[in-house]
Amino acid sequence: SMQCLPGLVLALSSLLGALALLQLSLYLRVPSRYGKHEERVARARGRLPARCAWFLQELPSFLVPALLLALRSPPRLEPLGCRLLCCLFGWHYFYRTFIYPFFTRGRPFPLQLLFFGTLFCIYNGFLQGYYLIYCAEYPNDWCTDIRFTSGLLLFLLGMGINIHSDLLLRQLRKPGEVTYKIPQGGLFTYVSGANYFGEIVEWFGFAIATWSLPAFAFAFFTLCCIGPRAYHHHRYYLKTFTDYPKSRKALIPFVF
Numbered sequence: 001s002m003q004c005l006p007g008l009v010l011a012l013s014s015l016l017g018a019l020a021l022l023q024l025s026l027y028l029r030v031p032s033r034y035g036k037h038e039e040r041v042a043r044a045r046g047r048l049p050a051r052c053a054w055f056l057q058e059l060p061s062f063l064v065p066a067l068l069l070a071l072r073s074p075p076r077l078e079p080l081g082c083r084l085l086c087c088l089f090g091w092h093y094f095y096r097t098f099i100y101p102f103f104t105r106g107r108p109f110p111l112q113l114l115f116f117g118t119l120f121c122i123y124n125g126f127l128q129g130y131y132l133i134y135c136a137e138y139p140n141d142w143c144t145d146i147r148f149t150s151g152l153l154l155f156l157l158g159m160g161i162n163i164h165s166d167l168l169l170r171q172l173r174k175p176g177e178v179t180y181k182i183p184q185g186g187l188f189t190y191v192s193g194a195n196y197f198g199e200i201v202e203w204f205g206f207a208i209a210t211w212s213l214p215a216f217a218f219a220f221f222t223l224c225c226i227g228p229r230a231y232h233h234h235r236y237y238l239k240t241f242t243d244y245p246k247s248r249k250a251l252i253p254f255v256f
């Protein structure tokens with residue numbers, strides 16, 4: 001049966017951190033080319049309906065940890081803290097894989113990014129799952145540790161904001177519509193990237209609750225990936241809508 005290799009966890013987490021920095025340097029200047037930032041030229045290349053693309057791309061994040069769990073003998077998560085922590089990751093990706101894609105009204109997604117996105121989800125699903133299922137050890141009273149409770153709270157808060165904001169975005173369009181409008185309500189009252197803000201809070205909560213290197217690396221990756229994207233969305237809105245609310249920030253309410 002599989003063993004925990006601490007060196008492997010360290011290497012994969014470091015590479016994830018390095019990828020995060022690479023993304024930050026790429027995407028501070030130009031946004032990643034999907035959704036409202038896809039160029040006209042790129043649109044001629046291969047694309048897949050948003051529904052299939054998001055389903056396929058996110059599926060490994062759910063499937064890989066599930067497989068790792070099934071392969072473990074005995075197939076149990078010990079102790080309680082760890083069991084709960086793996087469920088948090090699983091919950092999020094259950095939503096992102098089996099619920100989000102079926103309701104999206106997004107435009108077709110570029111095949112090339114789909115390919116890299118899928119690779120990323122395999123990589124990260126393996127790293128988070130492998131660590132939690134084969135390596136993590138928590139004391140029996142981890143559930144009452146301040147790191148676990150505060151992290152769990154942040155995770156739930158972030159997930160709530162993320163799901164609610166995704167819902168608000170979806171309701172901006174009728175089925176079949178592909179135009180962009182000014183998002184209203186919820187945290188969009190304060191920031192252009194409300195869904196991204198939720199997602200970032202969520203993964204930092206997860207990192208605090210698991211108190212683990214892989215989870216902090218993933219939270220940092222998320223920040224570097226969708227943080228700049230929130231900024232580019234904000235600029236796009238300011239450029240496109242003259243009546244865009246002036247007090248709205250890009251990512252962090254009242255701050256930035």
Ligand code: NDX
Pocket residue numbers: 019020022023026032034035036050058104105106107113114116117118120121162166169170172173178179180181182183195196199221222223225226229
């Ligand atoms: N998927 C995470 N990097 C990403 C796919 C792209 O889950 O090569 C990371 C994820 C991947 C990325 C993923 C990893 C890095 C990759 C990148 C591609 C290149 C990059 C692989 C895997 C790469 C290196 C160099 C390191 C190899 O038509 P539309 O689609 O614009 O419609 C949108 C609609 N909408 C509006 N409708 C009407 N009016 C408006 N004003 C609207 N504004 C938006 O709402 C969509 O249907 C929907 C949401 O749009 P948007 O743009 O706000 O969100 P989106 O970026 O599509 O993300 C959707 C959700 C969101 O909740 C977000 O938090 C979460 O997914 N997410 C997204 C990206 C990454 C991630 C989470 C994470 O890192 N945790």
